[in-house]
Amino acid sequence: MTKFDCAIVGGGMIGAATAVALGDLGLKIALIEKFTPSNMAPLQPFDLRISAISIHSQQFLETLGAWQFIDLSRACQYNRLGVWEDDFAYTEFHCDEIGRSHLGYMVENKQIQLALWRVLRCHSNITQFCPDQLEQITEHERYLDIALESQSIQSTLILAADGANSQIRQLANIGLTGWDYGQSAMLINVKTALDTQDITWQKFYPTGPVAFLPMPDGHASLVWYHSKAEIKRLSGLSNDQLAHEVTKAFPNKLGNIEVLGKGAFDLTRRHANDYVKGKVVLLGDAAHTINPLAGQGVNLGFKDVKALQMAFAKALGEGQAFDDAKTLQAYEKARRPDNLMMMSGMDAIYNVFSHPSPVIKLVRNLGLFASQRAGKLKSKALAYACGIK
Template sequence: MKSYDCVIVGGGMVGAASALSLAELGLKVAVVERALPQAFEPGQPFDLRVSAISLSSQYLLEQVGAWQQISQWRLCPYKRLGVWEQELSYAEFNSDDIGQSHLGAIIENRLIQLALLDQVKNHDNICLYCPDSLTSFVQYEQGVDIELSQETVKAKLLIAADGANSRVRQLAGIGTTGWDYQQSAMLINVNTGLEQQDITWQQFFPTGPVAMLPMPGQHASLVWYHHRDEIKRLKTLSLKQLEQAVMASFPKRLGQVEVLDRASFDLTRRHANQYQKQRVVLMGDAAHSINPMAGQGVNLGFKDVKALQKVIAEAIGNGECWHDPAVLARYEKLRRHDNLLMMSAMDALYASFSHPSLLMKGLRNAGLFIANRAPVLKNKALAYACGL
C-alpha cells in the first residue's frame, strides 16, 4: 500500500493549489481527480465559468508557478470596480488609490486549473491519480486509510477539496448549515461593441444585480441575477431573443452586444459545521459556498490554501507533529471567522439591495454616495477585498 503525507481529494483550482503549496514544504502529496479539463488552444471560445482573481490569489498562483502559464494563455486585468443602484449613488474603486497596478484579473476557471495541474504533473513530490475517485476512508490514531476506485493508499492527512457536495465531508460525518437564496444567476458570454475595458461593474436591482466582467479583446462575461422562474424563462429564449433582453435590462454603458453562449446556476449558501475532524481537513467549497455577488468564492478557497500551508510550516519549524489534530485545528481557527465575515457581508448586501421599501432604497444609495466620498474607508475596504 502506497503511503503519502497528504492525500487531496479534488484536483480543481483549490485542490491543485493546495497540493503545490504543501509539496513546497517537502511533503509527499497525492491528488485524486475524476477527470482532466480540456486542454487549452488559443482559438477556443471563452468558457462560461470565470473568476475574478484578487491580487492575493494572484500572488499565490505566482508562488506555485501557475501564473506565468496563465499569463501566456489569456486573462483580463482590471483597474476599476464600479457599483451603483441609481446613477447619483455611483461608487468607483480604483487600484491607483491603494498603490496597485490593478485590482485583479478575470480568468476562466479551466485555465487556472490547467495551469496548476501542469505544475502538479511536473512536481517530484506529487502523484496525480486521474481518472480516479474516493470510495471510502477509515481514520485511526496515526493516519487515514483511503480506498480509491483503483487502489488503497495511506496518508497522515486527508484534505477535502471536492466541492460543495463533498464526498469526503459526508463520509467524515461533518454537517453543514445554510439555505437557498431562491434566486439563480445566468452567465452570458458576449461579443462587445467596446474594446477591452479596465473596469468591472455591477448595478443593483430589487430582483438582483447585473454585472459585467471584462474579457480579452471585444468580449465580456455578463452575470444576470434574478428570481429562479425568470432565469428559467430566459433560458428558453433563443440567443437573439436573449440579446434583446440583455439590451433592455442592462445599463446603457454596456453598449451593443452579441450573445454567444449562456448557462445558469442556483444560488445557495453552505457552511461546514467544522473544517477539521481528526485528520480530515476541508477547504474551498467543501468548507464554504458563498453568494457569488462579489466574486469572492475561489479567493476564499485560496486563502484557505495559504492558511493551511502556514499552519503546517510553522509546526514543522517548531518541531511539532504537523499532522496532529491539535495542530490542524489551528487552520480552522485561522479561517472560520474570516470566511464567516465575508459570507455574512454578502448576505447583508444581498438583503439590503433586495429590500423593496423606499426607506431602505434611500439608505443604501446614501451609503454608496457617502462611501465614494470617504477615501480612507473606501480604500480599506478595497484592500481587504483584494486580500492585501
C-alpha cells in the same frame, strides 16, 4: 500499499493549489481527481466559468509558480470597480486608491487549474490518481486506508477540495449551516461592440443585480441575478432572443452585443460546522460557499490553502507533527472568522439591496453616495476585498 502524508480529493483550482503548496513543504502528496484536465486550444471560445482573481490570489499563484503559465491574452486586467443603484449614487473604486497598478484579473477557471497542474506534475513527491475516484475511507489510529477505483493507498490525512457537494464532508458527517437565497444567477458570454474595458461593474435592481466582467478582445461575461423562474425562462431562449432581453434589462453601457454562450446556477450559502474532524480537513467550497456578489469564492479558497500551508510549515519548522490536532485547529482558527466575515458582508449587501422599502432604498443610495467620498475608509474596504492587509 503506497503511503502518503496527505491525500487530496479534488483536482480543481483549490485542490491543485493545495497539492503544490504542501508539496513545496516536502510532504508526500496524493491528488485524486475524477476527470483528466483537457488542454485549451489557443482560439477556443472563452469558458463560462471565470473568476475575479484578486491581487492577493495572484501573488499566491506566483509563489506557487503557476501564474507564469497563465495566458494573459485570454485574461483581462481590471483597474476599476463600479457599483450603483440610482445614477446619483454611483460609486467607483480605483486601484490608485490602494497604490496598486490593478485590482485583479478576470481569468478562466480552467486556465488556473491547468497552470497549477503544470506545476504539480514537476513535483516528484506529488502523485496524481487521475482519472480515479474515492470509494471508501477506513480510519485507523495513525492513518487512513483509502480505497480508490484503481487501487488502495494509505494517508495520514485526507483533504477535501471536492466542491460544494463534498463527498468527503458527507463521509465525515460534518454538518452544514446555510440557506437557499431563492434566486438563480445566469452567466452569459458576449461579444460587445465596445473595446475591452478596464472596469468591472454591478448595478442593483429590485429583482437582483446585473454585473459586467470584462474579458479580452471585446468579450465579456455578464452575470444576471433574478428569480429562479425568470432565469429558467431566459435559459430557454435562443442566443438572439437572449441578446434582446439583455439589451432591455442591462444598463446601456454594453452597446450592441452578441450572445456566445450561457449557463445558470442557484444561489445558496453553505458553511461547514467544522473545517477539521479527526483526519479530515475541508478547504474551499467543501468548507464554505458564498453569495457570488463580489466574486470572492475562489479568493477565499486560495486563502484557505495558504493558511493550511503556513500552519503546516510552522509545525514542521518547530519539529512538530503536521497532522497534530493543534496544527489543524490553527488552520481552522485562521480561516473561519475571515470566511464568516466575508460571507456575512455579502449577505448584508444582498439583503439591503433586495429590500423593497423606499426608505431603505434612499438610505442605501445615500450610503453609496457617501462611500464615494469616504476617503481612507473607502480605500481600506477596497484593500480588504483585494486581500491586502
